[in-house]
Amino acid sequence: MAKLHISTTINGEPEEFLCTPDETMLDVLRNQLDLTGAKEGCGSGDCGACSITLDGTLVCSCLMLAAEAEGKAITTIEGMAEGETLHPLQQKFLEEAALQCGICTPGMLIAAKALLDENPDPTETEVRFWLAGNLCRCTGYDKIIRAVLDTAADMRGAS
Amino acid sequence: MSDSNNKWIGENTIRPDGADKVTGRAAFAADTSMPGMIWGKVLRSPHAHAVIKSIDTSKAEALPGVKAVMTAADIVDFPVDTPVALGIQDMRWMCRNVMAREKALFHGHPVAAVAAMTEAIAAEACKLIEVDYDVLPHAIEIDDALADDAPILHDWMEFDGKPSNIAGTIEHSKGDVEAGFAEADVVIERDFTTRPVHQGYIEPHACLVSVASDNKTTIWSSSQGQFMVRAMVGLLTGLTQSDIRAIPAEIGGGFGGKTIVYLEPLATILSKKSGRPVKMTMTREEVMRASGPTSGSKSTIKIGVKKDGTITAAEGLYWLQAGGLPGAPVRGAVGCALAPYDIPNGHTLGYDVVCNRSKVAAYRAPGAPIGAFGVECVLDELAEEIGMDPLDLRLKNAAKEGTEAVHGPVYPVMGYVESLTSAKAHEHYNAPLGPNQGRGVASGFWFNAGGESSAQVNITEDGNVVVTTGHPDIGGSRAGIANICAELLGIDYKRISVLIGDTATIGFSNLTGGSRVLFASSMVVTESTRTVIRTLCELAAKIWDIDPDAVTWEDGEARPAGANAGKFDPLTLAELAARANETGGPIGAGAQVNTTGAEGGFGTHICDVEVDPELGIARVIRYTVLMDVGRAVHPAYVEGQMQGGAAQAIGWALNEEYLYDKDGKVDNPGFLDYRMPVASDLPMIDTHIIEVPNPKHPQGVRGVGEVPLVPGLAAVRNAVHNATGIRFNDLPLSPPRILAALDVREAAE
């Protein structure tokens, strides 16, 4: 299978890679670009552990062909903190113990950030439905939902 | 050690591995690679039950890019007549589970594996392997496996002198059950079933193994025990354990399901054969078909009470599915079922039943939720029958200090009664319910565990601390250990790094399982830290030229132990560390202990549900977990265990189940149709931590990981009963089942 040459932007930096036409974005992130923060929990879009944003829209990188990244802008968990400063969501997840094993955490954070970018004042129900595609088996979601709501409140207060 | 004096124990500190976990840096099993690495893939049985007559791998071996092919012939055989126990497993079954030997015992059972330059080539090569099967009739459900004409899975297995699928029994007896039932005013006997459910960790099994030409082997994998991985791989491959270095990757959930190996021995053999590092990962479908789950069960529970609520006798008979090889968690079911109660006459008996499903693995308090389910349902019905509040019925019979349990032990001081009285007084229990809503309660017990643990506490040259333990951290145990070490040393917890050592860098430590990790590891960390403090005091004594006994350690510094000791300025940890070289050398200490004193844990749950009477959907709308945790070293992670356990119980009770087609294949091997709770399915899960310290532990710790799953199945079911008036004795309470029962009742009315 001849490889395609793709030019894209990842976490604000220009990036080029070669991929086969059937390769997923997740595989390229993990196996070629060493961006292993996105996890493969299912490979079928049912767990959200591979969440990234594509031109600002939340998507599962396992259900996207790498070739589709041409000319687009991707963000991954590795691009969430600014330098050594964690994003408020990352900080709140730590402070409120909103993670246990941590495998769902990168996808959960990317999804939560996409929510707050769109809706800075979500209700608990809105947070729960927005994050319904991010499975967590450890926490029962309680502390995750609280951390997202608390971060939203802090960020509204700060702005 | 009282709460008020603690500075770090009881604080919700930020976990040592936290920043890595929120930035994507944390390296899980599938996140690493090695130079020259190739990929392994497993060929799995397409049949639920078949004799493997022959395997021809020649075409696969000839495919360009293929570097190694293996079958069961490459794995050490453990004859079925000689038990070789390793923890809760037996190598006779492990060697047949990691790769089918005489027979394929379930759809998805590995029969061969390939390593190739790419995953795609390995998958292609698997298709070229020719396996000649003699397909046999299969038995999936318990009744199928126990039927007179059932296909017998193992010709060497007998029960009562006849060929059987019953692999064994476990039984507990106390008093005279028949006499006890004769004393009762009300006796209720009911049959129950629960379905097999998967642990549901989000991280699929994965490993990377490199075997050098001198057999020096490095295993990078996600498991609940790097020493378990080392031992099993050694036994299954014939490598000596000292040649194997098993490195624990961060683990993406286990819940018991990563206490055994699946891929590691295969990757080791493929690496040895190919001379290349081999990486293997399971797909979610492989995880669902061939790892875990826990048993499905059927049970018959009979309990008798007097009119005042006193239980006179209780009996539980259980049949648990083991999967294709023996080892259902019968002990947890028969041991935990009646454990919360002071019962004069009790009898439990459980059967380990093999069937053509994947071999079960431990799942959070293995067997205990199954044991508790029927008992807690019958108690609910008895309470209604005698007109007693269900919590009062449990209080009337609650086990307490000095109670002799049906499964044997005499209980020490413990907080079960407090969980019931707290539940009774809780605002949740007394809140009004709306239409179609119902409330249920249930209690549960888990043994907890101690066992082998090792730790090393080292002081760095700049006066900070590195703690290494041997247990994979599955839910925040590193944070708890940092709190304890900070408390003992009297320094800021941020000055303490807590790491999980690999098998070459830390002493033997048993699995992360049994709710033992913080219990056991804090004991060895405490012992090590106390030794370090003694050393620090000795160094100060040397500097001050006084007797070491005249030095005390307080608030992170050595001080003279009173006016008589002399007048010296305190020496801080940093100052002592800086002078270590001139005063005695490196500062550090280790401890290796087979820990004892882990006492059982108890909890009580309150659940509210709302049932849609037209669609049959039950939704949990409020949930409270009350539990004696001994000492909450890191309360937020204790709460997390309570909440996570409850969520798993809700999933088990409402929607999770394995579905099989007529050919014995799992019909829902993915997160789409294996319906674990998503965020929008659950309410906030309230917690009420009760702290009755364990007197046998330096910090008073009890296990907290497993108890929170145990009461949940019955709490949900009892709530659905309260909402609908119907007693459902079969899980899950899925919409078609609820609606059908509502229809039957409507037709009857």
Add this chain to the structure above:
Amino acid sequence: MQYLAPTSLDDAIGAYAGAGGAGRILAGGTDLLVQMQAGMVAPGLIVDIKNIAEVTGIEETAEGGFIVGAAVSGAALEKHAGFAAAWPGVLEGLNLIGSTQIQGRASLGGNLCNGSPAADSVPAMVAAGAILTVQGPDGRREIAVEDVPTGPGKTSLKPGEIAVSFAFPPRAVGQGDAYLRMIPRTEMDIAVVGVGVNLTLEGGVCTSARVGLGAVAPTVLLVEDAAKALIGTKLEDSALEAAAAACSAACNPIDDKRGTIAYRTRVAGVLLKRTAAIAAERSLRT
């Protein structure tokens, strides 16, 4: 395998038709990639149509209707305030497909052309009377949405034809639509039953109605008997019961891992009543 992302419809059709049966259209990919990863399909050519303006745009017509590109994602359609106000039921259907992540990609065209009887957006589009425009080597044609699926995984599109856009009629005062589905969880499941209702109320009397029913037959159904039971009534209980009975009667489901025949048949009627009530309530607001 080859991947192409043409910027013109003609180029896409040329390549797709040229690949014969080996070609697959990639819109959101939420079905195609799952099928590829599961080994169910192995396309020789993938034609990504998302760089084609016409299939990714949303246009409001002079008459007040909407032309929605077949590859517009749920996330994009949701941001179009005019469409969301006019056709909330269609939007509900599209945005019940999978997670937020899936909605970032899943499209009306993909959902329809995947041919699943349980496709959530299709009953709502059938109820809406949406018309699909397809273009192929022989030019353009229009197909009513209910005539597109012909069986599980099958459609009436001819070889080389690509779904281009959906036309939704203008919204008149007194009209409302809604979509409800039954799933065991609250999210992330495939519909066990799905019902779309679009109706007009004039002076409290239902003057027009369309009912789409999903996951209960080999294709999504337009249930005309249910509509007839509603038209001319004030949606009183007896009318709703009659429409519910018509929905249940129209069911021709299978027993599978997601639901039983008895359960699906029963629930179809329950959902009809609930969906009609929401559509009626919305009709008062337009």
